[in-house]
Amino acid sequence: MDEKRFAIRTYGCQMNVHDSEKVATLLEDSGLSAAETESDADVLVINTCSIRDKAEHQLYSDLGKLREWKSEKPGRVVGVGGCVAQQVGDKLLSRFNHLDFVFGTHNLRRVPAMLEGALDGRRAAWVGVDTSPERFDLPTRRPELPQGVRRRAFVTVMEGCDMFCSFCSVPSTRGREISRVASEIEAEVAALADQGIREVTLLGQTVNAYGRHDVRRGKAAAAGTMPFAELLMRLDAIPGIERIRYTSPHPLFYDEDLIRAHGELESLCPHVHLPVQSGSDRILEAMRRRYTRERYFGIVEGLRVLRPEIAITSDLIVGFPGETEADFQDTLDLVARAGLIDSFSFKYSPRPGTGAAEMGDEVPPEVAQDRLQRLQAQQRDQTLAYHQSRVGEETLVFVDGQSRRGGNQVSGRDPQHRVINLDLRAGHAIEPGMKLAARLVEATPHSLLGEPLDSSIRPETEVSAGRTPGSGATSQDFTGSRLTSGAADADVAESVDRAAGSAEDVLRVL
Ligand code: SAM
Ligand code: SF4
Secondary structure, three states: OOOOEEEEEEEEOHHHHHHHHHHHHHHHHHOOEEEOHHHHHEEEEEOOOOHHHHHHHHHHHHHHHHHHHHOOOOEEEEEEEEEEHHHHOOHHHHHHOOOEEOOOOHHHHHHHHHHHHOOOOOOEEEEEOOOOHHHHHOOOOOOOOOOOOOOEEEEEEOOOOOOOOOOOHHHHHHHHOOOOHHHHHHHHHHHHOOOOEEEEEEEOOOOHOOHHHHHHHOOOHHHOOOHHHHHHHHOOOOOOOEEEEOOOOHHHHHHHHHHHHHHOOOOOOOOOEOOOOOOOHHHHOOOOOOOOOOHHHHHHHHHHOOOOOOOOEEEEEEEEEEHHHHHHHHHHHHHHHHOOOEEEEEEEOOOOHHHHHHOOOOOOHHHHHHHHHHHHHHHHHHHHHHHHOOOOEEEEEEEEOOOOOOOOOEEEEOOOOOOEEEEOOOOOOOOOOOEEEEEEEEEOOOOOOEOOOOOOOOOOOHHHHHHOOOOOOOOOOOHHHHOOOOHHHHHHHHHHHHHHHHHHHHHHOO
């Protein structure tokens, strides 16, 4: 398959982005190279999302347009993977005769063989369920290493979901919950650290449910898993890893140990994306979310007590069947009371085969649209107010690359996962693994503008060398989270100690 070039179009969540990275590595290992653009590619893979109706229609529209792309050059191949592929399976092949192969969410490893078959004129679909632990055993693409700028990577810790929320198609597209062996996760993170990765985001549909089935059955040791908070402690101890994030935790599994971990593990970033979906207990019950708004507030307050600078973001759905104006007001109230600094909000979209799709009592589309707009307007105001409240603070930015504006402006993320744009000083070039200490000077609704501080540009080796395993601290305290609080370390330590007493009260809510 030498000299063939591939491109991948990815829709949906971080799991899909990470799956696309794995497919890219499999294709590179088979001798293909990444194309600069889709028009240069011989092979195009679409990694699909079926979380909402819109995402599914997008695939059909893309495939329609690809007829022409395929006919422009002989030998071109089109493959489809991801959640729509898992659901629709080989029917996609009958519907689109220019489509060559279809692979489900558990069948990434079959892509090279399917491509080879397609090049010989054989079309195929693989959408079988694979429950073996070997399904985690896939190479991960690190296109940015070793010369690139970014130092962030995704790491899968669990897959699938057993929650069956009444609106959600994930349990049918991603299958049952399965947790990866902890030592394999540790080995992957350590290998990434050796390659220069400084920040990892742990992935799972309900990431903090990691290991829960094994723990509940008393089989965690035999299965090589453990509670999620313990896994975080292990990963925090890996030298070189300065920032740990995880997405998405489920409020039902958000326990005291995880809240405490945010007060104790310095590498654990002061940002939690904690999807709540609704602020109405009545709707949460109909959604089968299995928690109340009070529980959600308890988690948020517990995190704030132990980590005052923490930023909470969330996912919200409006227009769920039976949602009244009063329910929606509860959602607006929750967004304000929990102090969400940002959120993704969606209009409910019925998914075939889910409980909610059979409920009836639909909210008229114009009402759902109006609620979405009101919710997003409130969130915009809250996000801007949060950004404004941070102007004047110092923070630490892990640079991802040039900003959208280009020129000498770079863009990256701070510990709270906010986008920070920075103008480099004259004579400074963008470097791999660049970290910039900065003062935040201007707020916009989507990002913050910062000014690099004196002596903030330092070589990668110097930055990572100061960290001792498990301490989370660099020799110059540049790991970020403590710096962003604007307080000296001693002050922060004191405030955490002071908070410990009141944390007990907050945690009692859980
Ligand atoms: N596992 C995560 C959790 O429990 O919150 C959610 C994962 S889901 C891939 C991402 C988001 O899509 C959800 O948080 C929800 O807000 C949204 N979503 C899922 N199904 C939806 C539907 N049928 N209609 C509208 N939004 C939906
Ligand atoms: Fe979907 Fe609920 Fe599972 Fe999240 S927890 S993936 S919303 S079923």
